[in-house]
Amino acid sequence: MMSVERLSIELTNQCSKQCHFCYNSSHPIGNTTWTADELITFVTDCAQAGTQAVSFGGGEPLEYPALFEVLQRLQGMVFRSITSNGLHLWGSTLRRLVSVHPDKVHLSIHFPEQLWEVNRVMAQVKQLESLGIRSGINLLVSASKLTAAGQVAQTLRESGIANDRIVYLPMRGKDTPTPQQVAEVAGKEPFQSMTCLTNCQKSERFCAVTWDKKVAWCSYTSAQQPLESLTAKALDKALEDLPLIFCS
Incomplete structure (x- = not known):
């Protein structure tokens, strides 16, 4: 089985913004179970199995200490994007991000x-x-x-x-x-918009992996399955028979 085309990985559930509606219940004193080497191992294996793009989120990815190392080591392997609230994106943090040249950066407006x-x-x-x-x-x-x-x-x-x-x-x-x-x-x-805008359903092209290494069909569903190992095969296995529970 080919691994999913697009993969979303929550690097941490730490976020200084702490929006009340956050699907990840992120907060300023957050946590992560991902080391840089683990992320590289996992994404590399998924890329070899067919994954083309990886989006890094959180929490707030700019509050994950190894973000820049991960982006640099994955350069040229997959399409690398991050989604950030942008609060830390200035000064040396901005310069470091530009130096590792992610393929795309999306910033969030939560409060229009x-x-x-x-x-x-x-x-x-x-x-x-x-x-x-x-x-x-x-x-x-x-x-x-x-x-x-x-x-x-x-x-x-x-x-x-x-x-x-x-x-x-x-x-x-x-x-x-x-x-x-x-x-x-x-x-x-x-x-x-999200593929579920009109209908909640699984997409064989996409899945999400949480900050504590659990797999889900999207970032919002409560149905999750732990990764048994940091491989594309384990990712596929976790998705087998995994339900999708509507978030609303």
Whole structure:
């Protein structure tokens, strides 16, 4: 069996932002079970089995001490992307990230009603672009904040950050918008979102691995299975007969 095409790995559940809705229940005093060597071993084996892209998240990946080492050692092996809140992305941290040249960086806007966050993320995305790093934005869309999200999305598009660089993420758990509402926020133009936007289902192309080395069909489901070893074969085995429990 070929391993999944796209793999999401939570490096840690540590995150200074500690959003109340976080699917990972991340917090400032978080943890991880991944060493750099373990990540390299696992991703290398998955790449040899067919995995083409790995996205690193958390928690906050910039709070994982070995992030830059991992990105550097995996360069040229797979497509490497990170999703960050951007709070630490300045000074020496920004310089170190640019030096290992990830293939893509997406920064999150969790609170579209907070102008300071919107302006910060917009500026950071444009700065990354100017430094030669492919960048984009994950915009969280909540049913109770549709007006704010729509205004931010329009501002982003008018600033030159088009829908091909924005991922419209519907809030999960509670305050979930309808697919039609997400489309309205996206300006009724083609847009990117989660594959489960209209229907909760497994994707043979994608799965997630948690900070404590458990496998799930997505980052939101509560159905998880521990990895028996850090191999593509163990990943495939963990996915066998693994259910997908709807998050909402």
